[in-house]
Amino acid sequence: MRGSVQSPAGFQLRIALREILPPIWRRFLVPATIALPGLHRVIQEVMGWGNYHLHIYRFGEKEYGIPDPDYPTEMRNERGRRLREFLRDEGVVFGYEYDFGNGWEHDIVLERIVTSVDVADAVCLEGERSCEKW
Numbered sequence: 017m018r019g020s021v022q023s024p025a026g027f028q029l030r031i032a033l034r035e036i037l038p039p040i041w042r043r044f045l046v047p048a049t050i051a052l053p054g055l056h057r058v059i060q061e062v063m064g065w066g067n068y069h070l071h072i073y074r075f076g077e078k079e080y081g082i083p084d085p086d087y088p089t090e091m092r093n094e095r096g097r098r099l100r101e102f103l104r105d106e107g108v109v110f111g112y113e114y115d116f117g118n119g120w121e122h123d124i125v126l127e128r129i130v131t132s133v134d135v136a137d138a139v140c141l142e143g144e145r146s147c148e149k150w
Contacts, residue, residue, distance in 0.1 A: 070115070
């Protein structure tokens with residue numbers, strides 16, 4: 017008889033700016049129920065930015081963000097989409113781009129699926145180096 021699979025309470029993520037050496041990175045914990053707009057706010061906070069620019073997520077070939085009706089694209093609306101829809105296995109990597117003019121591209125890795133404790137809020141666990149405020 018198979019045991020039931022426990023739903024994830026949260027995700028431990030590691031975000032790093034691409035092409036920056038030494039790396040600028042953060043490790044943080046978020047609830048599994050966090051919506052993509054909420055994840056954006058967490059990323060802005062842990063990286064130390066001012067949330068002045070647009071952003072986009074890339075999960076494989078699919079992009080999610082805030083569509084602009086004046087510039088139709090294949091991008092899907094991020095509203096109502098929860099992170100748990102996209103993350104099933106530890107080690108999965110997805111992209112996040114902030115500030116299209118400067119092209120701050122990031123890799124985000126799902127380091128750990130947390131099931132043993134309740135994850136109610138986002139928490140920055142550690143990181144190195146600072147980003148400029150934009």
